[in-house]
Amino acid sequence: MLKIITIPNPILRQKAKKIADVMDPKIQKLIPQMTEIMLKEGVGLAAPQVGESIRLIIVKYKDGSVAMINPRILKKSILKEWGEEGCLSVPGKYGEVKRSKKLTIRYTDEKGKAKTLNAQGMLARIIQHETDHLDGVLFIDKARKIVELNPNE
Ligand SMILES: [Zn+2]
Numbered sequence: 001m002l003k004i005i006t007i008p009n010p011i012l013r014q015k016a017k018k019i020a021d022v023m024d025p026k027i028q029k030l031i032p033q034m035t036e037i038m039l040k041e042g043v044g045l046a047a048p049q050v051g052e053s054i055r056l057i058i059v060k061y062k063d064g065s066v067a068m069i070n071p072r073i074l075k076k077s078i079l080k081e082w083g084e085e086g087c088l089s090v091p092g093k094y095g096e097v098k099r100s101k102k103l104t105i106r107y108t109d110e111k112g113k114a115k116t117l118n119a120q121g122m123l124a125r126i127i128q129h130e131t132d133h134l135d136g137v138l139f140i141d142k143a144r145k146i147v148e149l150n151p152n153e
Contacts, residue, residue, distance in 0.1 A: 002033050002050040002051075003050065003051070004037065004041070004049055004088050005051050006091055011048050012048055012089055012136065014048065014053045015134070016048050016055045016133075016134040016135075016136075017054050017055065018054075018055050019054050019055055019056060019108075022069055022108055022111070022112040027069070028110070030052065034047065034050060034058045035058050035067065037050070038059075038060065038065060039064075041088055042060075042088055043059070044058065044060060044129060045058045046130045046133030046134055047134075055070045057071055057127075057130035057133070057134065058130075059123070059127060059130055060126065061123065066109075067109065068105070068127075069107055069108040071106070071107040071127070071130075071131055072105065073103050073105050073128070074104045075103060076100035076103045079102070081098070081099065082098050082144075083097065083099065083125055085129060085139045086139075087138065087140075090138060092150065093140060093146055093149075094147050094149065095143025095144060095145055095146035095147065096143060096144050098142070099129075100128065101120055102120040102124055104116065104117070104118050104119075105117050105127055105131075
């Protein structure tokens, strides 16, 4: 069973490694496991959040999810917007982050196929949040108006 790690775990601050072999059984096992957690707990999940410093993210997409291996943002719109974010690895904190409204991302899917996706709005925001995780960047590094909610209150 995978466990979500939280700050200040140093894995969250590492630059994640590129995945050389998508068909590696470890990767093939990790994708459905991460997808399950993501669908239950949030809208996106990056491998470092489950303690694996590798370039893999899962994002909510339409009615399901998409796994992106070695994702690379090719283009980001200059036009940005502020929006509220939170993170499973930063429990209880929320804040507004300025993100590009649109982007184009290139990635390898779970079958090893190269894909390109144009995203906007919420999907573009999730992708930027999750790809930041792969570079050790957390939303609290960029956020304004951070609020802390005590779950016991
Ligand atoms: Zn996050």
